[in-house]
Amino acid sequence: DVKVTQSSRYLVKRTGEKVFLECVQDMDHENMFWYRQDPGLGLRLIYFSYDVKMKEKGDIPEGYSVSREKKERFSLILESASTNQTSMYLCASDPSGKNTGELFFGEGSRLTVL
Amino acid sequence: AQTVTQSQPEMSVQEAETVTLSCTYDTSESDYYLFWYKQPPSRQMILVIRQEAYKQQNATENRFSVNFQKAAKSFSLKISDSQLGDAAMYFCAYRNNNDMRFGAGTRLTVKP
Numbered sequence: 001d002v003k004v005t006q007s008s009r010y011l012v013k014r015t016g017e018k019v020f021l022e023c024v025q026d027m028d029h030e031n032m033f034w035y036r037q038d039p040g041l042g043l044r045l046i047y048f049s050y051d052v053k054m055k056e057k058g059d060i061p062e063g064y065s066v067s068r069e070k071k072e073r074f075s076l077i078l079e080s081a082s083t084n085q086t087s088m089y090l091c092a093s094d095p096s097g098k099n100t101g102e103l104f105f106g107e108g109s110r111l112t113v114l
Numbered sequence: 115a116q117t118v119t120q121s122q123p124e125m126s127v128q129e130a131e132t133v134t135l136s137c138t139y140d141t142s143e144s145d146y147y148l149f150w151y152k153q154p155p156s157r158q159m160i161l162v163i164r165q166e167a168y169k170q171q172n173a174t175e176n177r178f179s180v181n182f183q184k185a186a187k188s189f190s191l192k193i194s195d196s197q198l199g200d201a202a203m204y205f206c207a208y209r210n211n212n213d214m215r216f217g218a219g220t221r222l223t224v225k226p
Contacts, residue, residue: 004158035216040123040218041218042118042120042205042217042218043205043216044216045214048212050212090159101147101149101164101166102149102161102164103161103214105151105158105159105160107157107158108158
């Protein structure tokens with residue numbers, strides 16, 4: 001079974017803190033994604049990566065950056081957390097070229113910024 | 115940009131009954147995938163069912179089936195013989211290459 005693991009299920013941070021959200025997948029998938037989930041808005045794409053050190057902006061990249069130094073790991077970084085970044089963050093992966101289209105999700109990281 | 119619309123924020127169904135969740139989407143592409151994902155409370159999102167746009171036949175997975183109307187850009191999910199474990203948020207999603215769009219979700223409650 002594909003496993004996508006997000007390092008923290010729940011985090012509480014202060015405004016202005018730097019926040020790292022880590023995601024690891026164990027199926028050698030090329031593509032990895034970070035989504036933000038908010039009630040009434042569904043999932044919105046922050047960034048995705050299709051290879052090591054490669055990244056593309058999604059719909060809402062402002063205030064976020066990402067890092068992919070190894071194929072299995074994709075990190076989301078909030079350089080200076082703000083209260084409007086309080087949300088659920090979902091990491092996902094899929095194998096490029098398999099054409100199944102399905103994303104495999106982690107359990108999510110619920111971030112609260114005070 | 116492609117959009118996905120789920121017009122029912124909440125739905126309720128009696129155990130063992132059938133419920134249909136609605137989804138419409140907007141695209142100018144002819145080849146794409148459509149999905150229904152399930153997100154149980156405090157648990158990870160999992161795939162329920164997938165439909166390739168080039169296939170006319172509606173996808174089915176056990177108690178789950180879809181009604182795919184390509185011309186109308188409609189993709190509804192029917193859950194038959196609803197079970198308590200079906201209670202969850204359901205998200206409709208569209209994908210064309212690395213452009214994947216999700217609807218706002220429908221929260222399904224199953225009453226015993």
